[in-house]
Amino acid sequence: MKHLLSTADLSRIEAIELLDTAEEMSLVSTREVKKLPVLRGLTVVNLFFEDSTRTRISFEAAAKRLSADVITFSAKGSSVSKGESLQDTAQTLSAMGADGVVIRHSGSGAPHRLATSGWIDAPVVNAGDGTHEHPTQALLDAFTLRRVLAGLPASGPADGARGLALDGAVVGIVGDILHSRVARSNVHLLTTLGARVVLIAPPTLLPIGADTWQCDIAYDLDAAIAEHSFDVVMMLRVQQERMQQAFFPTAREYARRWGLTDTRARALPAHCAIMHPGPMNRGFEIGAAAADSPRAVVLDQVANGVSVRMSVLYRLLTGQSAAAGGREGQS
Ligand code: CP
Secondary structure (H helix, E strand, C coil): CCCECCHHHCCHHHHHHHHHHHHHHHHHHCCCCCCCCCCCCCEEEEEECCCCCHHHHHHHHHHHHCCCEEEEEECCCCHHHHCCCHHHHHHHHHHCCCCEEEEEECCCCHHHHHHHCCCCCCCEEEEEECCCECHHHHHHHHHHHHHHHCCCCCCCCCCCCCCCCCCCCEEEEECCCCCCHHHHHHHHHHHHCCCEEEEECCHHHCCCCHHHCCCEEECCHHHHHHHCCCCEEEECCCCHHHCCCCCCCCHHHHHHHHCECHHHHHHCCCCCEEECCCCCCECCCECHHHHCCCCECHHHHHHHHHHHHHHHHHHHHHCCCCCCCHHHHCC
16 A cells, blocks of 8 residues: 555555554554654655645644654645645655655545646545545544444453454445535445445535445435444534535524434434534534433544544554564563
């Protein structure tokens, strides 16, 4: 694995190895072990052409906990506003020294372009590109789900999840699938790991071709909750900033029919966890009671994001697939 651009590129074995290494890294993420020296002397460049809170900060934390130097670039306030291209920006940052590049961009395919153009010679990690993919989000979702299914704490150090896949798990992904890179990456990864995925959305918020994806599709959330014994429902943010025109349904209609209201949350199976990639629109796609309920693992997802991104950076920058021996040199 030279780059991480899409979860479709991961085999089941590679995905499980990344999750297993993330389990090792969770010891560092929770500060039980302070820092690993495995990327000492290497530089990770974070190129953020689009806003982010969770992904940008957790990639920074991940790289620092592996002892890498980190350069973070945000398009806002940069020479991008003067018209500088992706190529020139990437090559400028690369000239300062980059052993790995993490990129978020509003253009679907920008990470792929960076990885295959020859502009830079470093592993590229897709941190979310347009409506296309967000592979590390799917990995942290799978990591969290694997913990939940095993009856383990959803985040923090725990023994018992290593080697496990997600065979037999039933996952509902609800909402604005049309604009969701999270949904696309999750459909690839969760099905590779053996889960069954049901997409539930208004017909207007499903992408053309979704019926060819390896998942089921439903339009009625109440009927889907009654029909499927979901192990997790993943509520998606309605991405109003990507809407080309006034969208149907209206916000009010959407919240009523596809939002995880308190009543609807109570109708979920007792064991069902609630996920959201964040940022949440409370009162729109998810009610406050559901978002703050004990079955919500939203903050566990955030915590696990650091471990998963450590695993990805470790794998890409060292070529190794497990953290074996990493703890020997802890500082
Ligand atoms: N889930 C996610 O990508 O959040 P940010 O946009 O805050 O990075």
